[in-house]
Amino acid sequence: MIAASGAVPPASAQVAKEWPSQPVRIIVPFQAGGATDLISRYLGTGLGQIFQQPFVVENRPGAAAMIGSDLAARAPSDGYTLLMSGPASMVTNRFLYKKLSYDPDAFEKVAVVADTPNILLASPALPFRTLPEMIAYAKANPGKLTYASFGTGTTSHIAGEMLKAEAGIDIVHVPYKGAAEALPALLSGQVSLYFDTIMTGLPYVKAGKLRALGVTRRERSPMAPDVPTIAEQGYPGFDIAPWYGIVAPKGTPAAVVGKLNAAVNRLLKEPGFRDKLASTGAEPRGGSVADFRAMIDAEVPRTEKLVKQSGVSLQ
Known part of the structure; x- marks a missing residue:
């Protein structure tokens, strides 16, 4: 009986052998x-x-x-x-x-x-072109700027809150269910800023429809080597993706x-x-x-x- 039982493969091994069958x-x-x-x-x-x-x-x-x-x-x-x-x-x-x-x-x-890194995007209709200019504008106009994220608790949300804390600014969080909602909101002017994944946001930057203010990783992205990181613009500990x-x-x-x-x-x-x-x-x-x-x-x-x-x- 011991020999016979030893010849039977373990249940998990048998499951793995048959998986996936559907x-x-x-x-x-x-x-x-x-x-x-x-x-x-x-x-x-x-x-x-x-x-x-x-x-x-x-x-x-x-x-x-x-x-x-x-x-x-x-x-x-x-x-x-x-x-x-x-x-x-x-x-x-x-x-x-x-x-x-x-x-x-x-x-x-x-x-x-x-x-993948996130990238901070801004509407070109707003009166700033760089992250330092945005920070200065936000300090002069507390609560006026809004930023979208692809959901409460996501990296795009936490990145915004980190920037608020490190830069000492007051910008208002507007959560969405994903990029499919957040990006159109930025493009239409419903929100001022958006921490987007670089893949979905960068084409709009290249087309001149949005501005890129910074990358959320400590190193620049090969996809956007000309876009500085937030870390190198005065916030050296900023690194989230x-x-x-x-x-x-x-x-x-x-x-x-x-x-x-x-x-x-x-x-x-x-x-x-x-x-x-x-x-x-x-x-x-x-x-x-x-x-x-x-x-x-x-x-x-x-x-x-x-x-x-x-x-x-x-x-």
């Missing part, structure tokens, strides 16, 4: 058309080719990524539901909300796919997580996939499951400090 959904907690959505679709196409099953993107935007995150957290832990997570869903929300509908730690970390990582509901078999991690890392080495990421302004990351866990463990205390520094009120 379509897999990737929940994206933001609207279609933004960087998170595009990266998820590129990833889904690549994973579909590797595993010969459809990986279908399902957009569930709203509530600072909480609607989609909650849906993913409640899904069966069978490997057929994944979440394209980011700083809001995994880290920031726990410091902004007294009670969450999901547990940010109740996910199996799979792999970090990429990260969204990242994109695949997670699965808690309890998803380790063998399935391992297969997914290997597939993501394989894609990140392929020139065609890297070119697609570059078109969004994203830089490939990758690494092991343990690397992903360590990254989040390091971000939690850092983000808690940033949220306190920004002065964002808990809700």
Whole structure:
């Protein structure tokens, strides 16, 4: 009996061998058309080719990524539901909300796919062309300028609050469900400023429809080498950017997580996939499951400090 039982593969190994035998959904907690959505679709196409099953993107935007995150957290832990997570869903929300509908730690970390800088955009109709000029205008007109974000608790929101705190200015936050709403609001003049992902905002800068005041990373972006960072314009500690990582509901078999991690890392080495990421302004990351866990463990205390520094009120 012992010999016979030893010949039977472990349950998780058997699950991994059979997985995926049906379509897999990737929940994206933001609207279609933004960087998170595009990266998820590129990833889904690549994973579909590797595993010969459809990986279908399902957009569930709203509530600072909480609607989609909650849906993913409640899904069966069978490997057929994944979440394209980011700083809001995994880290920031726990410091902004007294009670969450999901547990940010109740996910199996799979792999970090990429990260990308945000860019501070302004309407050309406003009487400033640079970040220092905007700061001076905001100080002379407290509460007059507004800034859009792609959701409360997202990096675009925290970036705005950080700038308010570091520059000592009063600009009013206007949250949207994603870039598909926030960018038109800026273009139409409903808001003054917007911390957008560089991929969606830069084409409007090049077309002369918007002005770029600064990049939120410590280093300049290869996509916009002429746009200075906010850090180099007098705020040396300013360094914040969204990242994109695949997670699965808690309890998803380790063998399935391992297969997914290997597939993501394989894609990140392929020139065609890297070119697609570059078109969004994203830089490939990758690494092991343990690397992903360590990254989040390091971000939690850092983000808690940033949220306190920004002065964002808990809700």
